[in-house]
Amino acid sequence: MTKKNNNSNEEEEEFVSFGHNLNTKIRFEDADEDETAQGSAEAATAQDESMCDAADSTTDAADDTTSADYYFDSYSHFGIHEEMLKDVVRTKTYQNVIYQNKFLIKDKVVLDVGAGTGILSLFCAKAGAKHVYAVECSQMADMAKEIVKANGFSDVITVLKGKIEEIELPTPKVDVIISEWMGYFLLFENMLDSVLYARNKWLVDGGIVLPEKASLFLTAIEDSEYKEDKIEFWNSVYGFDMSCIKKKAMMEPLVDTVDQKQIVTDSRLLKTMDISKMSSGDASFTAPFKLVAQRNDYIHALVAYFDVSFTMCHKLLGFSTGPKSRATHWKQTVMYLEDVLTICEGETITGSMSVSYNKKNPRDVDIKLSYSLDGQHSKISRTQHYKMR
Amino acid sequence: MAAAATKMVKNELLSHSDDDDTEENFSEDGDWGDWEEAGVEEDGDVSESDFLCLFCDAHYVSCALLFEHCRVSHGFDFHGVRKELKLDFYSSFKLINYVRSQVAENKAVDVKDVNFPWDDEKYLKPFWQEDSLLYSFADDEEEEDKEDEEGLDREGLIEDLQKLGDLSIDDVSINKDVTLISNKQSCVDGLVVVNGKDEEARVCDGRLAGRNIRKVNENYFGSYSSFGIHKDMISDKVRTEAYRDALLKNPSLLAGSVVMDVGCGTGILSLFAAQAGASRVVAVEASEKMAKVATKIAKDNKVFNDNEHNGVLEVAHSMVEELENSIQIQPHSVDVLVSEWMGYCLLYESMLSSVLYARDRWLKPGGAILPDTATMFVAGFGKGATSLPFWEDVYGFDMSSIGKEILEDTTRIPVVDVIEGRDLVTGPALLKAFDLATMKPDEVDFTETATLEPIESETEAKLCHGVVLWFDTGFTDRFCKENPTLLSTSPYTPPTHWAQTVLTFQEPISLAPDTVLAGADRSGAIGTEESPASSIHLRVSVARASEHRSIDVSLEATGVSSKGQKRRWPVQIFNL
Numbered sequence: 001m002t003k004k005n006n007n008s009n010e011e012e013e014e015f016v017s018f019g020h021n022l023n024t025k026i027r028f029e030d031a032d033e034d035e036t037a038q039g040s041a042e043a044a045t046a047q048d049e050s051m052c053d054a055a056d057s058t059t060d061a062a063d064d065t066t067s068a069d070y071y072f073d074s075y076s077h078f079g080i081h082e083e084m085l086k087d088v089v090r091t092k093t094y095q096n097v098i099y100q101n102k103f104l105i106k107d108k109v110v111l112d113v114g115a116g117t118g119i120l121s122l123f124c125a126k127a128g129a130k131h132v133y134a135v136e137c138s139q140m141a142d143m144a145k146e147i148v149k150a151n152g153f154s155d156v157i158t159v160l161k162g163k164i165e166e167i168e169l170p171t172p173k174v175d176v177i178i179s180e181w182m183g184y185f186l187l188f189e190n191m192l193d194s195v196l197y198a199r200n201k202w203l204v205d206g207g208i209v210l211p212e213k214a215s216l217f218l219t220a221i222e223d224s225e226y227k228e229d230k231i232e233f234w235n236s237v238y239g240f241d242m243s244c245i246k247k248k249a250m251m252e253p254l255v256d257t258v259d260q261k262q263i264v265t266d267s268r269l270l271k272t273m274d275i276s277k278m279s280s281g282d283a284s285f286t287a288p289f290k291l292v293a294q295r296n297d298y299i300h301a302l303v304a305y306f307d308v309s310f311t312m313c314h315k316l317l318g319f320s321t322g323p324k325s326r327a328t329h330w331k332q333t334v335m336y337l338e339d340v341l342t343i344c345e346g347e348t349i350t351g352s353m354s355v356s357y358n359k360k361n362p363r364d365v366d367i368k369l370s371y372s373l374d375g376q377h378s379k380i381s382r383t384q385h386y387k388m389r
Numbered sequence: 390m391a392a393a394a395t396k397m398v399k400n401e402l403l404s405h406s407d408d409d410d411t412e413e414n415f416s417e418d419g420d421w422g423d424w425e426e427a428g429v430e431e432d433g434d435v436s437e438s439d440f441l442c443l444f445c446d447a448h449y450v451s452c453a454l455l456f457e458h459c460r461v462s463h464g465f466d467f468h469g470v471r472k473e474l475k476l477d478f479y480s481s482f483k484l485i486n487y488v489r490s491q492v493a494e495n496k497a498v499d500v501k502d503v504n505f506p507w508d509d510e511k512y513l514k515p516f517w518q519e520d521s522l523l524y525s526f527a528d529d530e531e532e533e534d535k536e537d538e539e540g541l542d543r544e545g546l547i548e549d550l551q552k553l554g555d556l557s558i559d560d561v562s563i564n565k566d567v568t569l570i571s572n573k574q575s576c577v578d579g580l581v582v583v584n585g586k587d588e589e590a591r592v593c594d595g596r597l598a599g600r601n602i603r604k605v606n607e608n609y610f611g612s613y614s615s616f617g618i619h620k621d622m623i624s625d626k627v628r629t630e631a632y633r634d635a636l637l638k639n640p641s642l643l644a645g646s647v648v649m650d651v652g653c654g655t656g657i658l659s660l661f662a663a664q665a666g667a668s669r670v671v672a673v674e675a676s677e678k679m680a681k682v683a684t685k686i687a688k689d690n691k692v693f694n695d696n697e698h699n700g701v702l703e704v705a706h707s708m709v710e711e712l713e714n715s716i717q718i719q720p721h722s723v724d725v726l727v728s729e730w731m732g733y734c735l736l737y738e739s740m741l742s743s744v745l746y747a748r749d750r751w752l753k754p755g756g757a758i759l760p761d762t763a764t765m766f767v768a769g770f771g772k773g774a775t776s777l778p779f780w781e782d783v784y785g786f787d788m789s790s791i792g793k794e795i796l797e798d799t800t801r802i803p804v805v806d807v808i809e810g811r812d813l814v815t816g817p818a819l820l821k822a823f824d825l826a827t828m829k830p831d832e833v834d835f836t837e838t839a840t841l842e843p844i845e846s847e848t849e850a851k852l853c854h855g856v857v858l859w860f861d862t863g864f865t866d867r868f869c870k871e872n873p874t875l876l877s878t879s880p881y882t883p884p885t886h887w888a889q890t891v892l893t894f895q896e897p898i899s900l901a902p903d904t905v906l907a908g909a910d911r912s913g914a915i916g917t918e919e920s921p922a923s924s925i926h927l928r929v930s931v932a933r934a935s936e937h938r939s940i941d942v943s944l945e946a947t948g949v950s951s952k953g954q955k956r957r958w959p960v961q962i963f964n965l
Contacts, residue, residue: 078795085783095784122786146790230620237623238633240660244685249616 077140081117084180087329091119093310093319094180097210098123101313104208105129109171113164113179113198114191118144118157120178125156132157133174135164135198164194173204184255185333186216186306187283187355188388190363192273196280208276211308215272217322220291220341220349221262223300227336230254253367253386254334258303258323264343265291267322270304270353284356291349299341299349302369305332335369335386342377349373364389440522443467443488452525467526470500480505483512485523490516619655622729625886629657631876632729635759635864636661638872642757643667646724651709651747652740656683656702658727663692663702667725670702671718673709673747680706709747723751725868727759733805734890735765735860736833736931737965738938745830757868763823764861766879769841769853769900769925770891771814799855799893803942803965807888810881814851814900815841817879820858820929826867836930843902843923850901850921855893856944892963898922898948906951915948915956922948922956940965 085091098105098120106128112121115134121144124132134157136144141161148157160167177198183189199209234246268289273282293299309318321330341349351371358364367386373379440455441448444463449455460466465488471481484500487507491498493516499506515523623629636643636658643665650659653672662670672687674680684704687693692700707715726748732738748758780792818839823832843851859878866873878887901921913919928945945960 078791078798081791082779086779091784117783117788117791119784119786123784143791143794147786147788150787150790233620233624237655237657238629238661239664240657240686241689242655242686244689245616245619245655245682249620 077138081140083329085117085119089319089321089326089328090180093317094120094178094210095123097310097313097317098127098178100315100317101310102127103314104210104312105176108175109133109173110176110178111135111169111174111198111202113177113195114181115144115159116140116180118147118159120180121148121157121159122151122153124176124178125153129156129176131171133169133171134159135167136161137163164198169202172202173207174202175204175207176210177203177207178210182214182306182308182330184330185253185304185365185367185388186214187357188363188365190283190357190365192275192283193280193362195275196278199276208312210312211310211318212276213272213274213309213311213318214306215308216270216304216306216355217267218270218289218291218353219263219267219303219305219323220265220293220299221258221301221303221323221334222264222297223258223262223334223336224298224340226256227300231336250336250338250384251386253304253388254336255331256334257327257331258334260323263303263323264295264297264299265293265349267291271355286352286354288352289350293343293345293347293349296344299337299343301334301336302371303332303334306330333388335367335384337371338382338384339378339380341373341380342375343373344376347373347375358387361389440525441517441520443485443522444492452522455522456526465498465500474500474505480508481526482523483507483509485520485526486512486516489520621886623655623657627878627883627885628729628876628887631862631864631874632658632727632759633661634872634874635869636665636727638874639869640665641870642725642868647671647722648725648727649673649723649747649751651726651728651744652730653683653704654679654729656686656704658729659683659687659702659704660690660692662725662727663700667701669694671712671716671723672702672704673707673712674704675706675708677706680704709743709751712751718751720750721753721756723747723756724753725757725759726752731763731860731862731887733887734803734858734931734940734942734965735763736933736940739833739933739940741833742830744825745828748826758826759868760862760864760876761824761826761867762861762863762865763825764863765820765822765858766817766860767820767839767841767856767858767927767929768813768817768880769815770808770812770855770857771851771853796893799891800895800961801963803963804891804893805888806891807884808857808880808891813844813857813880814847814853815843815925818842818927820927821931834930834932836928839927839929841900841925841927843900845902845904847902847905849905850899850918852897852918853894853900853925854897855891856927858890858892859887890965892942892944892961894946894958895961896958898925898946898958900925900948903951911950915950915954920950923951924949926955934964936964 105124107130110121110124110129110132112118112124112132112134115121115136117140118134118136121132121134134141134144134148136159141159145159148154148159158170160169177195179191179195179198181191181195183191195209203209231246231250234242234244234249236242268291270287270289271285291302303323305320305322307318307320307322309316319325319328321328321332323332343349349371350373351369353370354368356366358366365388367388368383369386370381370383372381440450440452442455442463443459443465447455447458449458456467460469467481467484470476470484474480476484484507487509488498490512643662645666645668647669648659648662648667648671650656650662650670650672653659653674656672656674659670659672670692672683674683684693687700687702687704688698691698692702694700694703703716705712705715712718726744728740728744728747730740730744732740744758752758780788780790780795818841820839821835821837841853841856857880859880861875861877861879864874864876876885878885878889880889896916898916899918899921900916901923903923906921906923911920916922926947926949928943928947930941930943932941933939934941942963942965943960944963945957947955947957949955
């Protein structure tokens with residue numbers, strides 16, 4: 001390892017000069033501040049949740065750093081979009097919907113809610129839309145404008161920067177509303193409300209919403225290894241008992257990819273939402289379920305996933321984010337059970353799941369899960385609460 | 390950085406298909422809820438079923454047959470190579486494109502080359518537009534279960550609903566202690582972009598607003614939020630075991646001593662200290678939530694000390710600067726000060742000033758500070774390909790403005806990423822050494838120089854795209870007499886949750902060892918491919934920014950030719 005001093009004088013130096021010196025600083029938020037300086041702080045929304053400016057997120061006043069000081073990390077923001085664009089299941093399905101069903105789009109006025117990079121708007125413009133309004137509240141709106149221009153669609157696509165609840169559309173009605181609003185567990189991040197708002201305000205009678213339907217499903221899995229790693233881990237940390245953390249850890253559903261081999265029971269539809277008709281309150285619901293074991297096994301967690309469908313297409317299109325389908329960036333949502341259920345083939349887990357939005361922070365989802373197994377080896381009833389933040 | 394960007398996508402989703410790509414209709418998978426499957430036809434005639442051999446003109450209807458043919462007729466065992474070299478989806482994808490491109494140019498395909506010649510970002514772009522093999526080779530392994538998992542049994546469900554009636558479940562164990570735990574850390578962490586191949590770096594993926602990433606993957610929503618960061622730190626074996634060894638394997642230092650743990654978190658270090666026989670352990674934690682957790686854990690492990698309990702461990706919910714307001718403690722009464730204070734790039738977020746305060750106020754003269762040294766290193770990295778190629782063609786649209794924006798951003802924003810030794814094009818250079826036992830608080834702001842030299846064994850010029858920074862902290866024999874130990878976050882040693890910090894040059898500098906440069910006089914600007922530099926002089930300044938806990942890093946690079954001529958690039962400022 002050498003450490004030499006820079007001889008600044010001698011030989012000729014050649015200076016490389018660039019156009020302008022990029023001196024703008026982008027500030028990063030404190031990674032571990034909660035551990036140190038700050039006092040108690042309430043849930044801050046992840047950057048992705050508040051794609052829009054921080055003023056959006058309902059964070060506690062006690063949380064100094066997420067108030068006006070919150071700056072967006074543009075690099076990681078692009079990362080989100082890259083990940084979503086690279087999610088072939090997601091993006092290609094929308095592309096197929098639009099390109100294979102031009103009759104839905106051609107000569108129509110389209111509203112793209114939460115446009116991001118503008119990819120859906122671009123698809124629509126290419127499919128012959130009369131005009132597309134792409135609404136995006138974050139800084140990505142600026143990039144979307146540039147992209148629209150670079151691709152020669154400036155006269156077809158108008159990018160509007162702002163929240164859908166606050167912008168003015170130059171037209172009283174639109175024929176089509178298109179949006180990719182789904183979050184983890186379908187409802188996390190709650191962009192659905194924005195889509196419904198837009199529908200109520202601007203969609204013409206008989207207009208269409210893409211996608212039109214979304215359904216949430218539940219199934220049960222064996223997951224001893226992972227549960228051991230994520231939850232039981234706290235029982236003995238270098239020999240110390242940190243199990244008090246375990247209960248708290250279990251309350252957070254895990255977004256992860258489930259191997260279909262882990263599935264022990266059948267799947268149950270919990271709820272179907274008709275985006276063209278539902279009201280905002282319908283996203284909060286209670287649904288009963290009954291899961292039937294397909295083999296003898298142990299159950300460590302319940303897994304939720306969703307699918308979406310575009311029913312207005314000539315040929316039905318859509319995709320599923322279930323463990324038996326091709327992977328998407330949504331993966332699945334895993335809720336670990338306090339108990340390990342020993343289940344025999346044919347036995348059933350009955351229960352109900354209640355989903356609602358957190359009152360303090362409407363982007364967060366509260367889940368109440370009640371389950372019961374009256375089987376040969378396990379007789380258990382329990383209710384657990386989960387929070388997705 | 391494309392390398393960083395592509396790593397963000399943790400699962401195997403890579404495919405930026407062209408506009409007119411084969412129809413991939415995902416409607417066929419899974420269940421569809423309300424409507425019947427009857428109306429949906431299978432797309433049997435899609436060209437996906439037509440795969441072209443890697444080496445010759447043979448066509449196959451299945452990947453399995455194609456690869457079997459390659460193995461038998463061309464001596465290339467694709468699956469065997471994948472297994473042997475443990476290639477993941479990306480690498481395999483690149484391998485196929487590499488093979489196709491080599492074959493197209495009548496060049497040899499060398500899979501024994503340890504440099505992994507296919508491991509280049511350019512091979513992420515399909516060599517052929519319609520290469521269905523790329524999208525199907527992995528399918529062989531997945532058992533695509535096409536059967537419906539559930540043709541929605543509406544009648545059955547309605548029946549069950551009626552039977553269930555009032556579902557009364559005993560609220561057996563609603564945990565009354567449930568307090569809303571802030572998950573701010575995990576979400577907020579994400580602002581520093583971190584991508585990684587390993588578990589340890591996942592903490593940062595959870596932070597990725599997007600993805601990844603994940604992770605981003607992995608979870609830009611911080612799937613395992615609240616305690617995720619603590620789990621990640623504790624799971625970082627390199628980190629935790631270095632501290633454990635320092636505390637448990639140096640009895641002459643710890644037995645009977647008074648220990649202070651600054652920023653204790655879950656209290657793991659304090660627990661080690663208590664285990665090592667300390668007579669008193671003061672665990673200081675400014676976060677109310679974590680102080681409560683540390684207290685509970687100390688109680689559960691029977692080491693807690695208060696009016697009711699008779700242990701050695703006290704938890705003070707306080708900033709270390711105000712400690713005397715919370716507990717009884719005399720200045721200069723602590724024998725051993727321990728803290729895990731290091732942030733990204735060592736100094737980001739740095740609790741170091743608090744640690745030094747504690748050292749100057751609470752530590753006995755001659756008392757031990759663990760760790761007692763911290764050293765920063767720097768090296769140049771290559772192949773830092775950008776994600777430009779991806780953004781140039783997104784489903785047929787030109788989104789290159791984003792690629793350019795990212796590139797610009799990385800010349801101003803540090804990227805936290807796991808860099809491997811083999812990604813480096815220079816040897817490491819020592820940038821700055823801190824003696825934590827004696828340094829003054831102001832010394833955290835510094836300017837230092839270092840010289841980067843190309844790796845001697847290189848036989849050609851390499852492009853240096855920027856520098857990588859990392860640190861080591863030492864628990865030296867100054868205090869750890871029985872078992873000194875070192876915690877390293879270098880690219881040559883197993884990765885930690887700190888990964889490394891990457892600063893990208895505005896313009897890459899071509900670099901070659903003198904042995905390669907010797908001979909002909911080269912014309913052209915130093916640092917270009919015609920006239921590579923023989924070394925790079927760096928001038929690095931790190932200073933605390935006005936923004937709380939933020940740091941500014943300035944980087945000035947000068948390319949030096951083998952004759953001593955210099956070419957200096959404008960200084961770049963990074964804010965972390």
